[in-house]
Amino acid sequence: MNFKDMDVVSIRDFSRAQIEEILERSRAMLPYANGEKVTRALEGKILGNLFFEPSTRTRLSFESAANRLGAKVIDVSQTSTTSIIKGETLADTIRMVEAYSDVIVLRHPHEGAARLAAHFSRKPVINAGDGAGSHPTQTLLDLFTIQEELGAIEGMNVIILGDLKYGRTAHSLAEALTVFGAELTFVAPETLQMPKDTVEQVRRLGGNPRITDDIEGEISSADVLYITRIQQERFPDPAEYQKVAGAYRVDKAMLREAKKELIVMHPLPRIDEISPEVDETHHAKYFKQAFNGIPVRMALLTSVLGVDI
Amino acid sequence: MKEFKVTPIRNGTVIDHIDCGQALNVLRVLGINEHNVDSTVSVLMHVASKKTGWKDVVKVEDRELDKQTVDKIALISPKATIDIIRDFNVAEKYKVMLSERVVELVRCGNPNCITNKSEPVRPEFDVEARDPPLLRCVYCDRVLDEISENLI
Ligand SMILES: Nc1ncnc2c1ncn2[C@@H]1O[C@H](COP(=O)(O)OP(=O)(O)OP(=O)(O)O)[C@@H](O)[C@H]1O
Ligand SMILES: [Mg+2]
Numbered sequence A: 001m002n003f004k005d006m007d008v009v010s011i012r013d014f015s016r017a018q019i020e021e022i023l024e025r026s027r028a029m030l031p032y033a034n035g036e037k038v039t040r041a042l043e044g045k046i047l048g049n050l051f052f053e054p055s056t057r058t059r060l061s062f063e064s065a066a067n068r069l070g071a072k073v074i075d076v077s078q079t080s081t082t083s084i085i086k087g088e089t090l091a092d093t094i095r096m097v098e099a100y101s102d103v104i105v106l107r108h109p110h111e112g113a114a115r116l117a118a119h120f121s122r123k124p125v126i127n128a129g130d131g132a133g134s135h136p137t138q139t140l141l142d143l144f145t146i147q148e149e150l151g152a153i154e155g156m157n158v159i160i161l162g163d164l165k166y167g168r169t170a171h172s173l174a175e176a177l178t179v180f181g182a183e184l185t186f187v188a189p190e191t192l193q194m195p196k197d198t199v200e201q202v203r204r205l206g207g208n209p210r211i212t213d214d215i216e217g218e219i220s221s222a223d224v225l226y227i228t229r230i231q232q233e234r235f236p237d238p239a240e241y242q243k244v245a246g247a248y249r250v251d252k253a254m255l256r257e258a259k260k261e262l263i264v265m266h267p268l269p270r271i272d273e274i275s276p277e278v279d280e281t282h283h284a285k286y287f288k289q290a291f292n293g294i295p296v297r298m299a300l301l302t303s304v305l306g307v308d309i
Numbered sequence B: 001m002k003e004f005k006v007t008p009i010r011n012g013t014v015i016d017h018i019d020c021g022q023a024l025n026v027l028r029v030l031g032i033n034e035h036n037v038d039s040t041v042s043v044l045m046h047v048a049s050k051k052t053g054w055k056d057v058v059k060v061e062d063r064e065l066d067k068q069t070v071d072k073i074a075l076i077s078p079k080a081t082i083d084i085i086r087d088f089n090v091a092e093k094y095k096v097m098l099s100e101r102v103v104e105l106v107r108c109g110n111p112n113c114i115t116n117k118s119e120p121v122r123p124e125f126d127v128e129a130r131d132p133p134l135l136r137c138v139y140c141d142r143v144l145d146e147i148s149e150n151l152i
């Protein structure tokens, strides 16, 4: 399968077979990602990190992935912030970064920015999050984590819990999991439930998601509990926020009824959606999940640059 | 002899089977207002249709429509028919039909979409369904909710 020069803008651009291939390549990256083996496969290549929004984790994870492959990273974020103030269009900034690098990683506050960048750049563009839009590398590392921990995605019962309305990760994850044949349950207070658009898309893809505001009844049949952040800014009334946040806080007591194999995931950073006491249980996979960002991004970088390892 | 509720036109276009209530939006698409036409424009609102219950009809004299305009009509009235009238008779008839991509006909309704931020790009949508039209922005991936309010 050939991914050379492909842009990674939305998970929707990938077929199931393509995603499976990327997951396989990610697994092959594991020994290089944890430093067990060393590779210079991307020696001489330059990654241009272009972040218009602060996102230390994602930026560092791309940087680490590139370094593990022997590539150099230039961080054009500072430069571009300056020229943006002068009123330069994103299209022009992209044409500049394209001249300085072999692959561009973009984080931008406006939805569709990555598609625009891909349009103006001949070098491959990887979307590291565009506004409330998509964040495909997050989705890929989420899929990779489930696959690695449970051995399969198909047929798994996945609860997606939290802010499903605005949560950037929840929408693309729901669609991708449906393509892979997982059974979904969306748990959220009514005001933060999955948008109609996403629910319809999931149905069009053949899914039949359960929608509820009650987590208690769902835990015992779940294989995956995926938690997203509930943002305080979404609530005009702080008391209302406390109530909702409290009701969905995951702690040991909530997991008492859980299957032994249940894995708990979170894109991080967490605020207090997961009690620290859960960290020491064998259910907790969120730190592992964060690490998985490295092999997955290594697989993407080598794939779009057309380099075998 | 046919019976007409409005003056027949010699040459021009009849836009028939417009979704009920959309006639004024069709006039907007045609760019017609009271100051800028010298020939007859008839608007029939809420008339009985043999096929679909109620419909609107717009008739414009001395005008044929370009593809852009017909596509915009398809966006607000996917069942519309275009009848080209020559010498008082229907010379040509076709149904409006959106192509698979809609380019520069409507703006994205998402204010945070990059196409609404003074970048050098044209708004572009994938047509996922035609009746009713379901348009998905190629850039921000959102479905456009209010098509008629976002016509360019
Ligand atoms: N000379 C004319 N001036 C004004 N309107 C006309 C003229 N000729 C036809 N029309 C109108 O154009 C439309 C199409 O005419 P046509 O004779 O094809 O009717 P039809 O068979 O009912 O068509 P359809 O099957 O599309 O409904 C009708 O609404 C008719 O009133
Ligand atoms: Mg008729």
Ligand SMILES: [Zn+2]
Pocket: A112, B108, B109, B110, B113, B114, B115, B137, B138, B139, B140, B141, B142
């Ligand atoms: Zn858009």
